[in-house]
Amino acid sequence: MPLSRPMTSLMLAFLLPGVAFSESIADLGARIAQKGTPKGAAPCMSCHGPAGAGMAATAYPRIAGLDAGYLAKQLGDFRSGRRKNPIMATMAVNLTEREIAAVSAYYAGLPVPPPPAQPPAGKAAKSATDLVQWGDWTGRGLPACRQCHAPGGNGIGSTFPGIAAQQASYIKAQLQAWQAGTRSNDPLGLMKAVADKLTPSEIDAVAAYYAAKPGGAPTLAEPAPKGAANGPARAVPLYRGQVAQQGAPPVGRAPGAGAYFKSPTRDALPGGPFGEVVRRGGAIFENTNANPVSAKYVGNDQACSNCHIDAGRLAGSAPLWAAWVAYPAYRSKNKKVNTFIQRVEGCFKYSMNAQASAAGGAPAADSDAIVALVAYSFWLAKGAPTGDDAMPGRGYPRLTETRLGFDPERGEAVYGAKCALCHGEKGSGVINAKGRTLFPPLWGPGSYNWGAGMHRIDAAAAFVKHNMPLGMGGSLGDQEAWDVAAFMNSHERPQDPRYKGDLAATTKRFHASLFDYYGKRRSAHGLPLGERPARR
């Protein structure tokens, strides 16, 4: 049951059918926590402590301040055996749905206890901050912890739990359990895929890092569909012999990650004004719609890093190093030779819908934003041969067409099973309280507009196939990728900025491709897509 915050879960609890309301849900939750249940569930606090902070020595987790939906799902999984733990199973089998909801809401409503440990030092600190902040995409196809657990480590919605201020021993035990397969109640096998790539010392480092990090409230999320949240337990619709590869997916984006160009490491960045501008460029790239230098040029909820995984470093994810050395180049899109700067300005115009931004358009070539992005791209390409427009890993490796073509109706099922978990059932993504995009909107006013490359089904299919779900690129079948891309791009989004009032003319001139629904397929309004574009 996806419950994204204590109040919501409380309210939902009242609506549960067939429950006697002899006691308020709040009182019920408190009572279970403190005294257990008559049917034999022990008081939670006897193991998790009076404040729900857990216990380091026994690896009992802190549960105070976690998302209620997440807690409820775990209790449900303990009860059903999907999550294996002899002690917790004994408790959970003795809890009713209403009791689970009540006690989950109770702990969700408690303040997050202070971090139980001191931060790691030296090599471990470096290793942890690297993994938390960047992961190891190019080496192992490993996402950064923060990408799903949110920048502060406080989790997102009911799916991705808060891990800041968690007991280190618990984090370590869970990572080992994902590795060993003794825990497997993660959606899509995401945590298994992550944990399998970690070394024992990295697990220690990351566990210590989060144990020392002050916790806070999780980021709200659009409720994900129940099936998706439950992950592998739900049958995934498949098509014509395509088999979704669960478990460890191909990593690193393609045969032999070592075969690709490697940008300089983040540590190699020099100090001084040049390093500072490169760093600023990286920060803008990561967080374009919220960074103070660039936010004014962004008219939706997108950041560069949404379409360029690992902040532009990852092969197969339109890496910046491959683009840098390929520009200037002729583009059929505007029938001109474009400089790299013009190409980036195009990203603002289309992918970031700059027309609807505070500035009303893309940043100028000599703006701080462009200079920083250019410096960042240049730096990522350090050592790459100028003019090589075919570096392995450039762009999104094209997907061959399937016999079945693509179908948004089939894609809807794929979406529900594999994508809605992060991007939400309505495709609106997750934006945190600071306006930072944690998971990008895929359609609607927060998404890229009808002029962006990603609105093309072939481009989106290639991106999805090689990069989605996050950290599990390559795990979808080709047919799934085609279908889900078609589904994604069968929704309205902001208008193509080249539209001058005549949909048919715009369609003819810019959207003639068969991989493009603009002006052709009907939207939910019953009108051709582009006729009533998404607006804020």
Next chain:
Amino acid sequence: MPLSRPMTSLMLAFLLPGVAFSESIADLGARIAQKGTPKGAAPCMSCHGPAGAGMAATAYPRIAGLDAGYLAKQLGDFRSGRRKNPIMATMAVNLTEREIAAVSAYYAGLPVPPPPAQPPAGKAAKSATDLVQWGDWTGRGLPACRQCHAPGGNGIGSTFPGIAAQQASYIKAQLQAWQAGTRSNDPLGLMKAVADKLTPSEIDAVAAYYAAKPGGAPTLAEPAPKGAANGPARAVPLYRGQVAQQGAPPVGRAPGAGAYFKSPTRDALPGGPFGEVVRRGGAIFENTNANPVSAKYVGNDQACSNCHIDAGRLAGSAPLWAAWVAYPAYRSKNKKVNTFIQRVEGCFKYSMNAQASAAGGAPAADSDAIVALVAYSFWLAKGAPTGDDAMPGRGYPRLTETRLGFDPERGEAVYGAKCALCHGEKGSGVINAKGRTLFPPLWGPGSYNWGAGMHRIDAAAAFVKHNMPLGMGGSLGDQEAWDVAAFMNSHERPQDPRYKGDLAATTKRFHASLFDYYGKRRSAHGLPLGERPARR
């Protein structure tokens, strides 16, 4: 005697002292040409033909339509033995100064005869057009023929003769004579340096090329000082043990031309729109102040190629390939990280004084001019490693300071001997009738402004040492280079665009260097340089 066109020479002839004007100078010239002189000079036409077209079989040159000053100098050299030719010596010793002036003016006034030959074909045509248009700077330090003989091959002033519509056999014989040392009346040994680098088949190809090219009037030039025009025969002032290296200079700019990065050959440029834009960029680079795309942004008589020999390809001459891979970079000049585009815009602002242009400023980053220049630079850097900011040959290799420092007074003598030949006594260069700069102005309103890098004496000395005289880079002593750079930059030029009305403030903020005369040294006006800047 520098006479730059027939009418001028005619008028000058009337002013020659001690001459009896019993016969008009025109009649005298015609008579000598047709009938010879009573003292025994044969009629010119008996060998050079009735129209002065020369004769292929005997390698007698066409003389009709050549510059009168050039013709007079040759007759003088035949007479003095500086140019060795038994037949012509016999004629010349029998001619008076007045007769030489008259017959030179006569032939200068005749129309250029039609080209005496058909153009070469196949490999020879390719070889010739390459040498005529581009020379072979990177391979042999060889300037293009057109750089001194003017784009149409019709010569510049009295120094560089027209060679279009010349007899192929004559051109070939002369090139062989420069090689053999049997002709040596060229200024500064320039033609010896060129001819020594040519193969026999190249000589044939180039001779055939010009023999087939329709001729026309030479480009006027500011009269060069007599000493310079007479070249090696005049003593060159030298300083403290510095010996000017006459004859073959070090070629290719530094030890082992092969050690430098090589841009793709001009033939490697692809067709299609990208190639077209690169070609346009090259044309702009060569001819910035006259090219229709870029002229409106140029407020003086400068072109990019003036400071970047071989159109940006030559090591030691601020090659574009080395700059391309080094930007964006922090520049202390403006205390910012600059993109390559901003760097090029800086060239327009300072070196090309864009403020005084029709557009009133440098071209925008997305202008056709900038896009083309960027594409051209990018293409020249094809294969160069991104981010390498220390490619061998980058910039102008710095010149170590000499014990004597630098002195504009000493530099003036160097200038007169080595530079005025092309740049003119007044430093105003040579601009042809189409507004194209053949030799760039070095000071005054047509030159770079006080904000350009070249106004610094150290930068100019480095450029001069490694690149001047054209095709003889390295032939000046270090002391000569320092002194002549000081002389060049002791003249007024257009104002620094960063000047806001306060010379002292501008000096303090931007011109504190000891290698910079702005605001410090007094100009010819008696005011500090920058106080009364050059204006059009």
